[in-house]
Amino acid sequence: MWSLSYLKVIDRGRLLSQGLCSNCITRLRNESFVTQIQSASKPPWRVLFFGSDDFALESLKRLHVSRDDSKAEIIDSLEVVTLSRDTPVRKYAEQNRLPLHQWPDVDFNAQFDVGVVVSFGCLIKENVINKMPHGILNVHPSLLPRWRGPAPVFHTILHGDSVTGVTIMQIRPKRFDVGPILQQDLYEIPKNCTADELGATLAVVGSRMLMDTLKHLPERIANRKEQPKEGASFAPKISSRMAWIIWEEHSCDYIDRLFRAIGYRIPLKTMWMGNPIKLLDFVGKCNVLFTAAPYLSAVPGSVHYQKESNILLVRCKDGWVGFKAVMFKKRLSASDFFNGYLHQSVLRKSPSSNTCLFQSYKDTCLPGGQDNNTILQNNTSL
DSSP states (O other): OOOHHHHHHSOHHHHHHTTOOHHHHHHHHHHHHHHHHTSOSSSSEEEEEEEOSHHHHHHHHHHHHHHTOTTTOSEEEEEEEEOSSOOHHHHHHHHTTOOEEETTBOOOSSOOSEEEEESOOSOOOHHHHTTSTTOEEEEESSOTTTTBSSOHHHHHHHTTOSEEEEEEEEOOSSSSSOSOEEEEEEEEOOTTOOHHHHHHHHHHHHHHHHHHHHHTHHHHHHTOBOOOSTTOOBOOOOOGGGGBOOTTTOOHHHHHHHHHHHTTTSOEEEEETTEEEEEEEEEEEEOOOOSSOGGGGGSTTBEEEETTTTEEEEEOSSSEEEEEEEEESEEEEHHHHIIIIISHHHHTTOOOTTTTBOBOOOOTTSOTTOOSOOOOOOGGGO
């Protein structure tokens, strides 16, 4: 069995245009056929794995276990390509003495039947893809074409998707996440799930799907489907700029999604008295009634200390959200921040009218106001 990529490379018209004679072309075809026929047409496969982070590690572990399982008969050999920096995939390969290649210096003296790329972050050139008779498979944590790009899990949570999944596809050169789909499974997102939790779950789901795809690879390739043109969306990298809250524009639900999307990596931030302050230990939307000072409920950024629950309440676009601590010079509990900066004895000494307000830090580059499920289009970057 030979790959479609081989037929693409040995194109008679293109070779003739490059000045090769018909006899030379025939010899090239015959020699290439002999090489291709040596490739496996069914498992077990010789696999070259490309990966870096913890999401990729789950698939690598499952491939490794299968290689050592004589009864599984899916993986014959396994080698690893990773980045130069210290990554989970590199550590695992070194600890388990898997043959290791440092990108982009890959030794192709050994033959491989199929490649597998998971959360690698680098485009793989066409000449590398064509070295694999069955192409290179990708495990992607979204229902492609939704959320193409480097941070699909983050954007799934941020935009409030109720359903996601994992896609096994064949990669193509020059653009990420646009290849034909071999397998796709849906996953219903649990309520209040964080991006960290979702990513860990989808890593396990994806690793199982990968093994199932490899088990039935020729059939899956024969029945592959091109991605639909409709519904494509882009998932750009996480940026620290995304952590800034705009109290006048962000709703309680949006702040909740933002925290569950990036709060485990990047603390949410705001401005207070001209200084940045980090908001920690988010507790969600809070129901608040102000009988003594009702005007507070109408001013976005207003800060109120709720003594009975030891929470700092902050007014946003459509309600109040709570935090149990902040980082201002050092970590302060809600009560510590109140006693040090918001107590009446402190306020009487302050001439500023903004002492009890968190200010929004606005920047034209910030994603402020994306308070809905708008699909981010950026096809030129894909």
